[in-house]
Amino acid sequence: MKTTNDQMLGASAAFFELTDQISRAAPLDRxxxxxxERGTGKELIAARLHYLSNRWDRNFQKMNCAALPDTLLESELFGYEPGAFTGANKKRKGRFEVAHKGSLFLDEIGTMSMTAQEKLLRVIEYGEFERVGGNETINVNVRIIGATNIDLPAAADAGEFRHDLLDRLAFDVITVPPLRERQDDILLxxxxxxxxxxxEQEWLQFPGYTDEAIEAMLEYQWPGNVRELKNVVERAVYRAWDGEEPIxxxxxDPFESPYRPKAVKISQRNGQAVNHVVPDRSDTNNDYGVDVDAPFDFKEVICGQEKAIITKVLEKFRYNQRQAAKHLTLSYDQFRHLMKKHELLS
Structure with missing residues (x-):
């Protein structure tokens, strides 16, 4: 959804519904x-909410809550006084003060600690807070725009997110459709x-794509959404060298290679990282988890293994169905039939 000049681009019905919701929500001071999902352009939507609002000429502050440990998150949000902690030699304004009369975008808001959530709730309710290490009450007028890729209501039910904070934040919720639900936007x-x-490559022209490339992009499920599409396209263009022929x-998957190292699982042992090679499940002598000494439903076991293999191969080829079918020496129609049989078609 994002281009290099920070413009939203699309022509699908889902895209127009999204932009319409943004346009209606932007002027509201809520x-x-x-x-x-990751890569869908949540930060770009937050910026659009700000710049289409009456606060457009004020500060638009952005902060990734997951990028900072709890000890730094609060000082980054609320600022600190001299001596508040080691290294705090002078007063520093936090993001709330800097964003006064503007907007504050809190990305990955679901990762905030309960303590930080409590302080955030107070700012939203009363528009006031104290800097870390201080006792002076500071009043601000800031519009909060939160973003996350997790199910916040489920996190609240699990005790990982405050219900009262969720109630304050969710005046309205903009749910961004994944790219796989915006088929008309993929080629655009x-x-x-x-x-x-x-x-950027200083080509005289852009030659477009071959029919096979277009078909592959339309069939792919794009788990990384628009960000992944941008990477895939840019990689294809730079590898094409001169651009004289359609791409x-x-x-x-840029990691796909016959020389790719075996997968390892990293664990800790006595404070040291230890690598464990993941067993090769292609070994036909491995244990399939079936106790042949006791009666079992053969068809059910085979059906389960068939579904597991298809799912694993789809993941291996990043949900490109044609590559997955080829890997299993099946025709595309045969592979689609199996996906339908196991309810794997979205």
Whole structure:
């Protein structure tokens, strides 16, 4: 959904519904939540909410809550007084003070500690807080825009997020559709990103894509959404060298290689990182978890293993169905039939 000049781009019905909701919500001086998968452009939506509001000429502050430990999160949000902690030599304003009369975008808001959530709730309710290490009450007027890719109501039910804070934040919720639900936007975005990368490569023109490349992009499920699409397109353009022929080599997984190291699981032992090689499940002598000494439903076991294999191969090829079918030496129609049989078609 994001281009290099920070413009939202799309032509699908889902995209127009999204932009319409943003336009209607932007002028309202209320907290907002933006929910969506990784790579869907939540920060861009937050910026649009700010710049289409009456606060457009004021500060738009952004902070990733997951990027800071709890000890630094509060001082970053609320600022601190001299001597509040080691290294605090002078007073520092927090994001709330800097964003006064503007907007504050809190990305990954679901990762905030309960203590920070409590202080955030107070700011939303009363518009006041104290700097870390201080006792002076500071009043601010800030619009909060939160974003996350987790289910906040479920997190609240599990005791990991405050219900009262969720109530204050969720005046309205903008749920961003994933790219797989915006089929009409895939080629539009791919063309846009391709032209931008061709310009960066100083090509005289952008030659477009082959039919096979277009088909592959339309069939792919895009788990990384628009951010992943941008990476895939830019990688394809730079690998094409001169741009004289339509681009046909679309690589979804840049890690795919016959020389790729075996997967390892990292664990801690006596404070030291230890690598464990993940067993090769292709070994036909492995244990399939079936006790052959006791009666069991053969068809059910085979059906379960079949579904597990299809799911694993789909993940391996980043949900590219044609590559997955080829890997299993099946025709595309056969593979689609198996996906339908096991209810794997979205």
């Amino acid at each position: 907290p907002m939540l933006v929910i969506g 975005l791919a063309e846009n990103f391709g032209r931008q990368m061709a310009l 046909g080599d679309i690589v979804f």
